[in-house]
Amino acid sequence: MNFSRMLSVIAMLSIAGCNIQTPQTNTQPTESRSLRGGTPSPIATPVRAKPKSEIKEAKLIAVGDIMMHSTQTRSGYDAKKQTYNFDNFFAPVKSILSTGDWVIGNLETPLAGKDAGGYTGYPLFNAPAQLADAAKKAGFNILTTANNHALDRGEKGVIRTIGNLGDRKIASTGTAKSIAEASRTLIITKNNISLAMLAYSYGTNGIPIPKGKDYLVSLIDEKKIVKDIAKARKQGADIIAISLHFGDEYQRQPNPQQKQLVENLLKAGADIILGSHPHVVQPYKIFNFPGKNGKTRKAVAIYSMGNFISGQTQKYTDLGVIMQINIRKKFPEKTTEITSIKTIPTWVHRYTLNNKTNYRVLPLETTVTQKKDSLLTNSQYQLLKAYLQEMNNHLNSLNKKDKTAVKTAPTPTNSASAE
Numbered sequence: 001m002n003f004s005r006m007l008s009v010i011a012m013l014s015i016a017g018c019n020i021q022t023p024q025t026n027t028q029p030t031e032s033r034s035l036r037g038g039t040p041s042p043i044a045t046p047v048r049a050k051p052k053s054e055i056k057e058a059k060l061i062a063v064g065d066i067m068m069h070s071t072q073t074r075s076g077y078d079a080k081k082q083t084y085n086f087d088n089f090f091a092p093v094k095s096i097l098s099t100g101d102w103v104i105g106n107l108e109t110p111l112a113g114k115d116a117g118g119y120t121g122y123p124l125f126n127a128p129a130q131l132a133d134a135a136k137k138a139g140f141n142i143l144t145t146a147n148n149h150a151l152d153r154g155e156k157g158v159i160r161t162i163g164n165l166g167d168r169k170i171a172s173t174g175t176a177k178s179i180a181e182a183s184r185t186l187i188i189t190k191n192n193i194s195l196a197m198l199a200y201s202y203g204t205n206g207i208p209i210p211k212g213k214d215y216l217v218s219l220i221d222e223k224k225i226v227k228d229i230a231k232a233r234k235q236g237a238d239i240i241a242i243s244l245h246f247g248d249e250y251q252r253q254p255n256p257q258q259k260q261l262v263e264n265l266l267k268a269g270a271d272i273i274l275g276s277h278p279h280v281v282q283p284y285k286i287f288n289f290p291g292k293n294g295k296t297r298k299a300v301a302i303y304s305m306g307n308f309i310s311g312q313t314q315k316y317t318d319l320g321v322i323m324q325i326n327i328r329k330k331f332p333e334k335t336t337e338i339t340s341i342k343t344i345p346t347w348v349h350r351y352t353l354n355n356k357t358n359y360r361v362l363p364l365e366t367t368v369t370q371k372k373d374s375l376l377t378n379s380q381y382q383l384l385k386a387y388l389q390e391m392n393n394h395l396n397s398l399n400k401k402d403k404t405a406v407k408t409a410p411t412p413t414n415s416a417s418a419e
Contacts (some may be wrong), residue, residue, distance in 0.1 A: 008035055012096040051332035052095055057339075058191045060241065060325040061100030062274045062305065063346075065280075066135065066143070068109040068127035069311025073119050075358050076130065078143045089309050090138035092362050096322060100391040101190035105135065105308060106243060107172075110150070110157035110163040117153060121311065121419055123205075124152040129164040133149035142188070144199035144243040146174025147277065148218045148418050151207040158216050159208055174199030174218050174243065182215035185232045186238040192195060193329045193336065196237035198228055201245040201264045202277070207419055209299055220246060222261060226268040238336040241272035242376060247282065250314060252394065254282050254303035263287070269410065271338065272325060273301035279419065280316040281306035281391065283398040284323070284343065297336045300325060302395075309348055309361050312419070318348040319391060322363070345391035351375055364388040 078084040090097070097103050109125035110116075111132060120126050135143065143165055150158060158175045165172045176182035186197045200220045209216055225242065232240050240267060247258050254262075254275075262273050266287050275282065278325060284302035291297030306320040322344040330335045345364040353375075367373060368385050376384075 009207065022058070024374060026143075033108070035049065038180075047403075054331040054389075056191045056193055056327075056331070056370055058101040058193045058195075058327050059099060060102045060104070060195065060239075060272065060327060061097060061103040061139075062241075062302075062321075062323045062325075063308040064106060064276050064305030064320050065108045065147075065279065065310060066105045066131070067305045067307060067312070068121065068125060068131060068312035069356055070119075070121035070323070072309070072359055073121065073127060073310045075356055076128070084128040086128075086131050086134035087137055087260070088168070088358065088360050089134055090361055092367075093322065093346065093363055096136045100139060100324070102188060102197070102241075103139045104142045104144065104194050104241070104243070105140050106147060106245065106274075106305075107132075107135075107145055107161070107165075108147050108149050110153040110161045112153035112157035112160045117158060125149050126153050126157065126165055132168050132170060136170055140170060141187075142171045142173070144174045144197070144198055144274075145172050145247040146199040146201040146243065148201055148203055148205045150175050150201065151204045151209065154207075155210055155213065155216060155283045162255060171197075171253065174198050174201065175372065176215045176218075179215045182218070185228070185235055187235060187237055191329075193327055193332075194231035194236055194238045195327075196235070196240045198225070198232065199243035199245075200225060218244045220244065220261070222264060228267045229265065238329060238334075239272065239338075240270045241274060242270050243274045243276065245275075245277045247275060247278045249278050250280055251278055252280050252282055254317065258303050262301045262303070266301065271297075271299050273299075273303075274305065275301070275303040275307055277418075278304040279307050279310070279312060279314075279333070280304065281319055281345075283323050283395055284341070285398040288340065292335075300338060300341055302343075308346065309359060311359070318350070319387060320346040320348070321391070321395060323347060343392075343395045345388055345395070348388060349375070350395070364391065 015218055076084045109127045111129045112126050116126060119128055145161060159177050162175060162177055171186055173186040179372060187194050200218045202220050204217055229240055248255055280305035284300060287299040290298045302323055307317055308320045324342040325338060326340040328339045347362050347364055349360050349362050364384055365388055368388055
């Protein structure tokens with residue numbers, strides 16, 4: 001074998017000796033071991049951020065009947081300017097009302113214009129639209145219009161009243177201009193909490209609703225109200241408040257029919273019942289119902305908030321109440337609850353100034369405590385102090401154990417002469 005062939009053989013043997021199998025790195029995706037019957041390998045999953053916990057709160061403030069007797073209308077007239085101004089009615093309570101997110105009152109008079117039979121008091125009311133200006137300035141943003149005086153100026157009065165409130169950006173409910181408007185639920189959202197406001201009246205003082213136009217005034221019909229509650233909840237309402245114009249005039253305790261209707265509506269899902277019509281204050285009551293996830297659902301009803309302002313002079317008709325209800329909503333759970341309830345008794349002060357009778361609403365506790373009002377006498381302060389104590393006791397009287405059984409709820413009658 002020559003030398004060159006020997007070198008070739010040696011080179012070939014060297015190459016063959018180097019052909020040794022070594023582990024290969026697999027660059028392809030590996031098959032999950034679990035698919036091959038082995039122990040699953042851990043798979044990294046993205047970490048989701050925990051929803052932020054947050055609490056939102058809002059305050060509902062409500063008062064009773066905003067009436068307009070002839071003496072009140074005259075008190076706001078400026079003969080030189082030939083116009084009306086009623087700002088002084090609510091000035092002493094403006095600081096309280098303005099703290100509310102929803103500020104609600106029952107407007108118990110049409111605002112139909114002077115050409116609709118003039119401005120009149122009882123029994124057929126019609127007030128200047130400047131009453132709405134005063135309410136707006138004081139902080140009201142919702143006025144209910146379902147009451148026994150809704151039709152005092154007929155269909156025209158209903159339509160004009162809604163228009164006058166709308167022009168001032170005051171929401172209204174309880175009367176409507178059309179079927180479509182009546183079918184809409186008033187829902188107003190504040191601080192991410194949605195309130196549905198519904199309103200109904202026992203009747204219209206015997207004034208018939210025009211044929212085919214039942215939508216003009218919402219009357220109390222329990223089955224319909226229950227459906228409206230369900231509808232409001234479906235539309236996203238967190239809290240449902242209902243204004244009920246019902247009960248017996250000048251009676252300081254609710255009758256069995258009021259109690260039964262209230263309980264039925266709260267059980268059906270309403271959270272707050274705001275009563276009016278008796279013209280005197282009736283107590284409020286706190287209810288506890290089974291809620292979601294084993295929790296208790298709190299609800300509250302005041303059977304009558306009395307007169308907020310009026311020209312009435314019968315005993316107790318000059319006393320009213322401001323209801324304050326705090327509401328809390330938790331996120332991300334989106335659960336809503338009533339957290340606190342406060343009542344502020346009020347008194348309508350009727351006084352003479354500039355040779356005419358004037359009216360204003362005073363908060364009793366602040367007035368008695370501060371004792372700085374130059375328009376009040378010492379004897380009036382003593383009277384108001386007694387009123388304050390009596391009203392506080394009266395308002396909370398039903399939150400003691402109620403042993404009264406309520407069995408029936410007949411349809412409310414339509415009184416022809418009710419104020």
